[in-house]
Amino acid sequence: MVCAICSIRIFGIEMLETVPTPSARPAATLEIEGLTIEFRARGRVQRVVDRVNLRIAPGEIVGLIGESGSGKTLTALSVLGLLPRGARIRSGLIRLSGTSLLDLSEDEWRAIRGDRVAFIPQDALRALNPVFPIGLQVGEPLNIHRGTPWQIAKHKAIELLRSVHLRDAEERAEEYPHQFSGGMQQRAMVAMGLALEPQLLIADEPTTALDVTVQAQVLKLLREIRDAHGTSILFITHDLGVVADLCDRVYVMYAGLGIEEGSVEHIFYRPSHPYTQALLRATPTIRAVEKELVSIPGQIPSPDNLPTGCRFADRCPVAFERCGEEPPPFQVGGGHLARCWRCATPQ
Amino acid sequence: MTGALLDVANVSKTFETGRRLWLRQSFKAVDRISLEVRPGETLGIVGESGSGKSTLLRMMLRLIRPTAGIIRFDGRDIWTLSGGEILALRRQIQAVFQDPASSFNPRHSIGSLLSAPLEVHGIGTRESRRKMVADTLALVGLNTSLLARHPHQLSGGQRQRVAIARAIILRPSVVLADEPTSALDVSVQAQILNVFKKTKRELGLTYVFVSHNLAVIRYVSDRVAVMRRGAVVEMGESDAIFARPQHPYTRALPDAVPDPDLGRRGRTTQASGAAPTSELHQGERRCLK
Ligand SMILES: Nc1ncnc2c1ncn2[C@@H]1O[C@H](COP(=O)(O)OP(=O)(O)OP(=O)(O)O)[C@@H](O)[C@H]1O
Ligand SMILES: Nc1ncnc2c1ncn2[C@@H]1O[C@H](COP(=O)(O)OP(=O)(O)OP(=O)(O)O)[C@@H](O)[C@H]1O
Ligand code: SF4
Ligand SMILES: [Mg+2]
Ligand SMILES: [Mg+2]
Numbered sequence: 001m002v003c004a005i006c007s008i009r010i011f012g013i014e015m016l017e018t019v020p021t022p023s024a025r026p027a028a029t030l031e032i033e034g035l036t037i038e039f040r041a042r043g044r045v046q047r048v049v050d051r052v053n054l055r056i057a058p059g060e061i062v063g064l065i066g067e068s069g070s071g072k073t074l075t076a077l078s079v080l081g082l083l084p085r086g087a088r089i090r091s092g093l094i095r096l097s098g099t100s101l102l103d104l105s106e107d108e109w110r111a112i113r114g115d116r117v118a119f120i121p122q123d124a125l126r127a128l129n130p131v132f133p134i135g136l137q138v139g140e141p142l143n144i145h146r147g148t149p150w151q152i153a154k155h156k157a158i159e160l161l162r163s164v165h166l167r168d169a170e171e172r173a174e175e176y177p178h179q180f181s182g183g184m185q186q187r188a189m190v191a192m193g194l195a196l197e198p199q200l201l202i203a204d205e206p207t208t209a210l211d212v213t214v215q216a217q218v219l220k221l222l223r224e225i226r227d228a229h230g231t232s233i234l235f236i237t238h239d240l241g242v243v244a245d246l247c248d249r250v251y252v253m254y255a256g257l258g259i260e261e262g263s264v265e266h267i268f269y270r271p272s273h274p275y276t277q278a279l280l281r282a283t284p285t286i287r288a289v290e291k292e293l294v295s296i297p298g299q300i301p302s303p304d305n306l307p308t309g310c311r312f313a314d315r316c317p318v319a320f321e322r323c324g325e326e327p328p329p330f331q332v333g334g335g336h337l338a339r340c341w342r343c344a345t346p347q
Numbered sequence: 348m349t350g351a352l353l354d355v356a357n358v359s360k361t362f363e364t365g366r367r368l369w370l371r372q373s374f375k376a377v378d379r380i381s382l383e384v385r386p387g388e389t390l391g392i393v394g395e396s397g398s399g400k401s402t403l404l405r406m407m408l409r410l411i412r413p414t415a416g417i418i419r420f421d422g423r424d425i426w427t428l429s430g431g432e433i434l435a436l437r438r439q440i441q442a443v444f445q446d447p448a449s450s451f452n453p454r455h456s457i458g459s460l461l462s463a464p465l466e467v468h469g470i471g472t473r474e475s476r477r478k479m480v481a482d483t484l485a486l487v488g489l490n491t492s493l494l495a496r497h498p499h500q501l502s503g504g505q506r507q508r509v510a511i512a513r514a515i516i517l518r519p520s521v522v523l524a525d526e527p528t529s530a531l532d533v534s535v536q537a538q539i540l541n542v543f544k545k546t547k548r549e550l551g552l553t554y555v556f557v558s559h560n561l562a563v564i565r566y567v568s569d570r571v572a573v574m575r576r577g578a579v580v581e582m583g584e585s586d587a588i589f590a591r592p593q594h595p596y597t598r599a600l601p602d603a604v605p606d607p608d609l610g611r612r613g614r615t616t617q618a619s620g621a622a623p624t625s626e627l628h629q630g631e632r633r634c635l636k
Contacts, residue, residue, distance in 0.1 A: 068504025068532050084499070122503045167397070179364060182526065183396025183559070205503065208529035211559035212600055214396050238504075238532035282537040284562035295537035302492045 027098040029232035030056040035092035046303040050256040059230040063243040066253030067300045072236045081109040118198040120206045124185040128177040135173025141195045160191035182209040204236045255311040262336035272338035351383035358416030376402045378577035389554040391568030398574040400557045441514040443524040451498040458494035483512045488538045504531045521553045
């Protein structure tokens with residue numbers, strides 16, 4: 001039985017066993033280790049996510065940023081078992097509170113999606129079902145996963161819509177997606193993501209269509225939810241202002257690789273990787289208006305034509321010979337990692 | 348000011364919402380707006396979510412009909428044009444929509460999506476069309492290796508750039524862009540914004556640019572209109588609006604912008620377990636300043 005909202009949120013069977021495997025570190029809400037995702041098209045293999053590591057502690061808000069096409073969405077989708085057709089997890093580990101998420105049956109996935117992990121997709125309009133009223137779609141996970149009676153679920157849905165600052169929520173809940181503006185659709189998706197108070201919330205660019213005042217309110221709401229329920233949040237965005245505002249730690253991806261990770265302080269005050277530095281320079285702020293924004297010249301290499309050395313080499317202002325020859329290692333130290341020869345400690 | 352390219356005169360749009368709980372109801376999404384778009388300028392539109400920005404744009408595109416008021420393009424009411432004139436209008440006014448995914452036919456490859464408008468308007472030969480497609484792709488920073496792919500095989504930002512390429516490939520006189528860069532990372536956004544500025548300068552394009560991102564609006568716009576609940580509450584030269592905002596809503600806007608400067612962030616709680624700044628790894632000191 002596929003639920004009406006979208007293929008993502010489906011009825012709840014029994015919750016999965018969540019006996020965490022004993023480990024030295026306290027179980028992170030989400031652990032991704034060495035995740036590699038490949039596409040096979042016309043006999044060619046394209047590696048779009050390459051040995052990515054990511055860890056989110058309980059109650060932590062982690063930002064995932066990086067060039068368009070670098071693999072952020074695919075990384076997120078793999079946590080939900082929703083990779084598109086043709087994509088395959090080649091290797092790696094994904095654990096949710098210590099339980100491996102690989103090789104789950106479709107029923108086991110359904111129990112996880114929506115119930116323990118909620119997803120706010122990049123494209124709200126496509127995720128909403130055009131033939132059902134918004135309120136019904138927001139309340140449905142409660143009815144389906146928790147058995148909340150309809151009357152109560154409906155009230156909860158209106159409350160949730162109010163919490164994302166939708167005006168006249170009660171009446172608007174009766175409307176259909178095409179009657180909502182872009183920003184309202186996006187807020188409906190946020191409300192839906194919060195309905196079940198998940199353990200992990202994955203939000204893929206959830207505020208792109210929101211004006212700044214509403215965005216500020218949604219960010220505040222996310223912080224409050226984290227504080228109240230200890231929800232872990234993976235926040236994918238290209239808006240560095242939002243990252244600085246909201247996140248505790250940040251991962252930066254480039255061409256399928258994790259290239260830098262650290263606390264927000266590290267990333268914003270002391271970015272190590274030249275790509276991260278360039279990103280910060282390319283951000284327009286309302287305080288300083290430059291004549292020409294500093295963009296990074298060139299393009300991200302396409303996954304079927306990756307360079308042998310550093311993947312950023314042909315765009316890097318400080319590249320030197322070694323960069324073109326050998327891929328740089330991920331350098332460890334103090335919770336701040338960067339994949340760059342300039343940052344490597346000499347052997 | 349003579350010869351506005353687009354002239355919006357006292358335009359309103361009311362939607363019948365037909366809610367079940369109540370009697371038939373209607374909703375006034377745009378309420379008596381008047382504004383003009385001058386040739387060669389970029390008019391930025393900012394405003395709350397649901398304030399009617401997309402509705403206004405859709406009316407300028409002749410996609411939905413105003414319930415009151417007149418929209419003129421080059422002096423002609425766009426709703427009294429003949430069939431041939433409408434086709435010409437379609438070439439002159441192009442759009443980049445808020446959600447690019449829904450405006451593409453998923454069965455077509457990127458290459459054919461981009462060359463289709465050229466074919467429809469009978470522009471160029473097969474060879475020259477191919478070159479125009481490749482040039483336009485390069486302009487928006489995309490690799491020609493994507494040509495054979497289908498829209499669903501692209502990332503969100505790649506799709507958005509294809510939408511922009513499709514809008515400018517016909518060299519229209521006006522491009523109406525609804526949040527065209529909101530799905531893009533900042534370096535690509537910077538590239539695209541520079542593309543907008545460059546095409547405006549070099550091809551004399553006129554832009555109407557809707558965005559919720561004030562920095563972006565400030566960067567690209569000559570003039571700015573601020574919308575709230577269906578009405579324009581403030582309009583003027585971009586610099587003046589940002590330097591001396593008059594309306595309380597406009598005045599409140601800059602404070603709501605998250606700033607990449609950490610010193611200004613409104614974090615209610617401190618990072619849990621974040622390493623203190625002094626604990627940076629050894630290699631870092633050798634990193635670029
Ligand atoms: N179904 C698919 N078939 C083939 N390639 C795909 C498919 N979906 C995504 N890709 C490719 O995989 C790469 C990573 O895509 P992904 O959507 O994860 O990027 P992203 O980092 O989320 O980018 P954006 O910021 O633009 O959303 C891109 O090069 C994209 O073109
Ligand atoms: N087809 C429709 N039927 C009923 N109401 C509609 C329809 N289209 C838009 N509306 C309503 O009109 C108002 C303005 O919508 P519009 O899409 O123009 O807002 P917007 O300024 O673009 O907002 P956003 O920044 O969120 O995209 C909203 O309240 C919306 O719900
Ligand atoms: S390894 Fe070399 S090319 Fe790559 S980011 Fe560092 S300096 Fe630049
Ligand atoms: Mg994405
Ligand atoms: Mg809109």
